[in-house]
Amino acid sequence: xxxxxxxxxxxxxxxxxxxxVAEDKIERILEAARLAPTSSGLQPxxxxxxxxxxxxxxxKPVAWNQSVITDCSHLLVFAAWDTYTAERIxxxxxLTNEIRGFENEGWENYRQMLLSSYPQKDAExxxxxxxxxxxxxxxxxxxxxxxxxxxxxxxxxxxxxAVDEILGLRDKGLRxxxxxxxxxxxxxxxxxxxxxxxxKPMKELVTVIE
Numbered sequence: 001x002x003x004x005x006x007x008x009x010x011x012x013x014x015x016x017x018x019x020x021v022a023e024d025k026i027e028r029i030l031e032a033a034r035l036a037p038t039s040s041g042l043q044p045x046x047x048x049x050x051x052x053x054x055x056x057x058x059x060k061p062v063a064w065n066q067s068v069i070t071d072c073s074h075l076l077v078f079a080a081w082d083t084y085t086a087e088r089i090x091x092x093x094x095l096t097n098e099i100r101g102f103e104n105e106g107w108e109n110y111r112q113m114l115l116s117s118y119p120q121k122d123a124e125x126x127x128x129x130x131x132x133x134x135x136x137x138x139x140x141x142x143x144x145x146x147x148x149x150x151x152x153x154x155x156x157x158x159x160x161x162a163v164d165e166i167l168g169l170r171d172k173g174l175r176x177x178x179x180x181x182x183x184x185x186x187x188x189x190x191x192x193x194x195x196x197x198x199x200k201p202m203k204e205l206v207t208v209i210e
Contacts, residue, residue: 003143006147006149011192013151013153013190014068014153014193015068015185015186016067016071016184019183021150021183021184028148030049032143036136037136038133039133040092041096044081044088045137046079047077048076049074049076050075050077056070057070058166059075059166062159062162062163063159068155071181071183074182076181077167077180078135079134079169079172079174079177080127080134081174082123083127083130084129084130089114093108131177131178134178135177135178138178138180145180151182151184153180153181158176163176163179
């Protein structure tokens with residue numbers, strides 16, 4: 001019930017007050033994102049945590065001049081792999097073997113299946129798949145922020161190519177997928193803050209097949 005209450009409390013803040021979020025809260029939000037499930041456990045994305053105000057100012061014009069970009073405490077940019085490569089796949093499988101302390105034949109066969117599949121696919125198809133995994137982690141971060149009593153604004157309204165250039169993502173084999181400003185709502189300037197949350201009734205959203 002506590003989590004549901006927090007989710008009812010949260011909304012996409014349209015104005016933030018610049019107040020800094022405690023670093024321990026940010027760490028827990030990022031840890032929630034790190035723990036998110038991803039396809040084949042590959043975690044094909046990275047998260048850039050932007051505290052630098054000058055960088056935020058550069059991003060704001062390519063994000064529809066939304067004030068939350070510069071008025072947030074931390075701006076999280078979820079950047080997906082631009083494609084799947086053998087090196088990236090092998091790194092995650094090797095890491096799994098290292099952490100678990102053993103090799104599993106079925107797991108190694110699965111590695112070979114992915115190696116014979118993903119790297120041969122079109123890069124755009126691979127990026128779209130990786131971006132979907134980034135969105136799973138993004139959703140976990142959004143929920144964790146609510147649990148921490150911190151506002152967060154899901155943000156797709158930006159020019160990905162421009163953000164990629166500002167952060168030098170293409171040189172890292174990454175492309176921006178979605179952003180998440182984190183901070184605290186500025187109630188006197190936010191038109192959305194007091195409006196009732198609107199969602200479909202359960203009967204329109206959920207179909208139970210028994």
